[in-house]
Amino acid sequence: MTEPEAGSDVRSMRTFARRDGSDFVIDGTKHFISHADIADFVILFAATGEEETRRGRRKTLTCFLVDKGTPGFTVHAGYRSVSHRGYRNCILTFDDCRVSAFHVLGKVDGGLELMNQWLFATRLTVAAMCVGRARRVFDLALDWAAKRRQFGEPIGRFQGTGFKLADMITEIDAADWLTLHAAWLVDRGLPAERPIAQAKLFASEMLARVTDHVVQIYGGMGLMEEASIERHWRDARVERIWEGTSEIQRHIIARSLLRPLGG
Ligand SMILES: Cc1cc2nc3c(=O)[nH]c(=O)nc-3n(C[C@H](O)[C@H](O)[C@H](O)COP(=O)(O)OP(=O)(O)OC[C@H]3O[C@@H](n4cnc5c(N)ncnc54)[C@H](O)[C@@H]3O)c2cc1C
Structure with a gap:
């Protein structure tokens, strides 16, 4: 999905697949693509x-499966992220790539619906991972x-530490219930766009607060690579960005509240 000029606004992507007989010829660049190597x-x-939309003319998208080795498709090394250091991201270029x-x-021009279906699932996964990692770091x-x-x-007897522990476990349990509720709706085939966005938003922001408190409770040792706490703190940072940033989740939540009222 993601391109240097098109992140949250995926429909502004420049990668284009032009029809040529029964083939498509693809040109463009993607970046931040996990594990493409x-x-x-x-x-x-x-x-x-x-197509015409509420926001004027917007691009329609199509989803393709492109095999490595297809002429014109090249995978390049990406950037070095501080979050998830074992998780490589790549730059992809498509240069007259024919498929x-x-x-x-799915369907030609039906890519956006497909993308949204997948993002529902991956956002729920992010929420669940945040809850699990928060519990792990809380136990430490x-x-x-x-x-x-x-x-x-x-140090747990000092109120400054004890109250942090109380706040953390309360937030972790709240994020857990939001995530389970969204998953319960998904399992039953019920509308879940807003509950999923709420779970992703709250769980990823909760993990940031929790890992920050845990560094503080550990004191200086919290920042040392030997203690593993700093890794949880670094890894937490990306969860508010990928699979739709916190701001995009807030847009989804606000839109679902306002649209039924004509807003
Ligand atoms: C480690 C890593 C791995 C990734 N893996 C993949 C991958 O495998 N495949 C893939 O396609 N993508 C991947 N991504 C990309 C990720 O999904 C994007 O980084 C994310 O969607 C945000 O896009 P952006 O970074 O271009 O930020 P931008 O969209 O440029 O956003 C910058 C800031 O502006 C804010 N903003 C943007 N629009 C609005 C708005 N309308 N209202 C309010 N605020 C707004 C954002 O919330 C953010 O704070 C990965 C990213 C990272 C960091």
């Missing part, structure tokens, strides 16, 4: 036309607060 194929979204109509996933902080002694007492 080890993938045998990529799932590519490209513009294939335009047959057989490589279209709890153990540390019970055992680390200063001024002759475990």
Whole structure:
């Protein structure tokens, strides 16, 4: 999906797939593409036309499966992220890359609906991962607060630490319930766009607050690579950005509240 000039606004993408007989010829660049260096194929979204929308004329998208080794398709090394260091991202270029109509996933011009279906699932996964990682790092902080002694007492006995523990577990449980509720709706085939956005938003922001508190509870050791806390803190940062930023989740939530009222 993502391009240097088109992140949150995916419909502004420049990668274009032009019809040529029964084939499509693709030109454009993608970046931040996770694991493309080890993938045998990529799932590519490209513009294939335009349509009239509430926001004026916007591009229609089509989804393609493009095999590695297809002439014109090249995978380049990407950037080095501080979050998830073991998780490589790549730059993809498509230069007169020809694929047959057989490589279209779903319908021509139906890519946006497909993208949204997948983003629902991956946003829920992000929320669940945030809850799991927050519980892990919370357990580490709890153990540390019970055992680390200063001024002759475990630091957990100081109100400044104990209240942090109380706030953290409350937020973790709240994020867990939001996530389970959204998953419950999905399992039953019920509308879940807003609950999923709420779960992704709250869980990813909760993880940021929790990992920051945990660094504080660990003190200086929280920033040392030897203690693993700094990794949780760094890894938490990306969760508010990928699969739709926190701001985009807020747009989805606000839109779902206002649209039924004509707003
Ligand atoms: C490690 C990593 C791996 C990734 N892997 C993939 C991948 O495999 N495939 C893929 O397609 N993408 C991938 N991405 C891209 C990711 O989905 C995008 O970074 C994300 O969608 C945001 O786009 P952007 O970075 O271009 O930021 P932008 O869209 O430029 O946003 C910049 C800022 O502006 C804000 N903003 C933008 N529009 C609005 C608005 N309307 N209202 C309010 N605020 C707004 C954003 O919330 C953000 O704070 C990955 C990113 C990272 C960091």
